Amino acid sequence: MFSRLPVPLSVIVLVLGVAGTIWGFVEYNNPTANLIGLSIGLPLLLGGAVMKAVELKPVPPLKAATDEMLLLREQQATDIQIQIREDITKYNYGADAHLDTALEHLSLKGATDAELPRIAAYNEEKTEDGRYALRLRFNTPKVPYKKWERSYEKQMAGFFGRDVEVAMTMPQKDVVDIVLTTRQPDADTKNTGTEAAESEAETAA
Numbered sequence: 001m002f003s004r005l006p007v008p009l010s011v012i013v014l015v016l017g018v019a020g021t022i023w024g025f026v027e028y029n030n031p032t033a034n035l036i037g038l039s040i041g042l043p044l045l046l047g048g049a050v051m052k053a054v055e056l057k058p059v060p061p062l063k064a065a066t067d068e069m070l071l072l073r074e075q076q077a078t079d080i081q082i083q084i085r086e087d088i089t090k091y092n093y094g095a096d097a098h099l100d101t102a103l104e105h106l107s108l109k110g111a112t113d114a115e116l117p118r119i120a121a122y123n124e125e126k127t128e129d130g131r132y133a134l135r136l137r138f139n140t141p142k143v144p145y146k147k148w149e150r151s152y153e154k155q156m157a158g159f160f161g162r163d164v165e166v167a168m169t170m171p172q173k174d175v176v177d178i179v180l181t182t183r184q185p186d187a188d189t190k191n192t193g194t195e196a197a198e199s200e201a202e203t204a205a
Contacts, residue, residue: 008052008055008091009091009093011048011052012048013044013047013048014044014045014048014049014052015048016041016044016048017041017042017043017044017045017046017047017048018041018045019041020037020038020040020041020042020044020045021037021038021041021042021045022037022041023037023041024036024037024038024039024040024041024042025037025038054093054094055091055092055093056091056092056093056095056097056098057091058088058089058090058091059088059089059098059119059120059121059122060121060122061121061122061123061124062121062122062123062135062137063123065124068126069124069125069126072124072126072132073124073132075132076131076132076182077132077134077182078161078163078164078182079163080160080161080163080164080180081132081134081164081180081182084099084134084136084180085122085124085134087099088119088122088136089122096114096116097116097117097118097119098118098119099119100116102159103116103117104116105155105159106151106155106156106159107147107150107151107155108140108143108147108148108151109143110142110143111142115142115143116142116143117138117139117140117142117143117176118138118139118140119136119137119138119139120137120138120139120175121137122134122135122136122137123135123137125179127181129184131181131182131184132181132182133179133180133181133182134179134180134181135177135178135179135180136177136178136179136180137171137175137176137177138175138176138177138178139174139175140174140175140176141174145170145176148168148170148176149168152166152168156168156178160180162183163182163183164180164181164182164183165180165181165182165183166178166179166180166181167179167181
């Protein structure tokens with residue numbers, strides 16, 4: 001409900017808290033209005049401040065998606081790609097990092113929750129053979145690349161599902177890219193479909 005608000009939810013709560021508190025003080029000589037204003041305004045003010053302190057801002061794209069890319073996303077993006085992109089491009093509250101649960105499940109954390117890898121950016125791409133790919137770029141100073149390699153070899157393919165191919169690179173020190181590419185239909189499936197079509201054609205003839 002609040003994921004696509006034009007301003008962060010924390011700001012809305014803060015503004016309501018400030019407005020209620022000010023109204024309570026303005027109505028100082030009216031005990032009822034004063035009590036209502038302060039009893040509503042102060043908790044909202046404090047709550048908004050707490051939300052702002054734990055706020056995770058949307059992850060920025062490496063480059064803006066073109067119309068062609070938007071069409072490719074609509075045509076090919078899998079449920080997991082859509083879910084991840086929507087999660088990292090909205091404000092989040094109370095999480096240690098974007099995709100923190102997924103990172104912990106993949107054994108990608110340091111000694112404490114504060115040492116989880118952080119998504120620095122993402123990018124939507126088109127592969128040479130025309131497939132949609134979602135690139136996730138992580139800053140990972142506390143999680144060594146060997147740990148990423150172990151997770152990649154043992155967990156990632158199964159975790160992200162059969163509909164995507166998972167690739168991993170290290171473009172620079174303490175930075176890891178995970179690329180989720182829409183999987184092409186299996187060759188066996190293609191062959192089965194071709195054989196069925198040929199069989200139907202022969203029957204019709």
